[in-house]
Amino acid sequence: MSDSFFYTLVYVWIGTGIVLLPFLLKITVPYGRHTARNWGKLIDYKLGWVLMEVPSLMVFTVVFLYGDAPKDIVKWILFTLWTIHYLNRSFIYPFRTKTKNKKNPFLIIAFGIFFNLMNAFLNAYWLGYISPAYGAGWLTDPRFIVGIALFVAGFIINQDSDRRLLKLRQKPTNGYSIPYGGLFKYVSCPNFLGEMIQWIGFALMAWSLPAFSFALWTVINLLPRALDHHRWYKSHFSDYPTDRKALFPFII
């Protein structure tokens, strides 16, 4: 693939996300608490998660390793962070959820697979085939240092918030309750906030168009979902904390 075709693909991908955002803000994507039966065939919750996340891990690994661009310590760090995140998301996270007998629409899983394939491919192709070596000097560049600090902070926020959510449901048959503690003091969806911080950090570390497009797509995906969750909490719990925002403390 020529470099110019690759960049065109990335710009088209970014443009698609920007065009899609207003639609995503209007509809409620039907999975988890918003799942719906009128979106076609349903698939088991855990199986859906695994099917959705594994392609990212596999495509990223294969494309990165096959690529003939020079690979230095910076690229191996980026590769390791991506791999750790997607190993957890594919094989650990789904099996910690208490969602026995729950299902999600297959169409949503199919969109998720496509989303993950695109982001993994663009990022791995950039690192594996196009980007020159960053050089050891990049390790002390402020973009790398701030980026890795954000990635780690975002990862911790995401893990801590997901852990608090999963702990709420002691039995798979239990419903929903109001989450407290950690950043739930400020927002309804700190797990999404952590995820965004993580990928913005990754984009700073990688300083590449595909990495920024992935960070942007994460916001495009999760901002509307956080607003939906927030509205849902407020309509289901009369004692929901009134000063809690949806996603960004004190703002939205």
Ligand SMILES: NC(=O)c1ccc[n+]([C@@H]2O[C@H](COP(=O)([O-])OP(=O)(O)OC[C@H]3O[C@@H](n4cnc5c(N)ncnc54)[C@H](OP(=O)(O)O)[C@@H]3O)[C@@H](O)[C@H]2O)c1
């Ligand atoms: N990078 C991306 O673009 C992207 C996209 C989507 C998700 N993600 C990440 O994937 C993870 C899961 O996403 P998600 O959308 O499924 O998150 P979620 O809606 O917050 O749900 C997370 C888990 O906690 C349960 N849960 C949530 N709120 C609860 C409550 N109040 N009481 C009891 N149980 C509750 C959910 O059960 P139910 O499923 O039964 O509601 C689910 O098992 C998050 O860390 C998110 O950041 C990333």
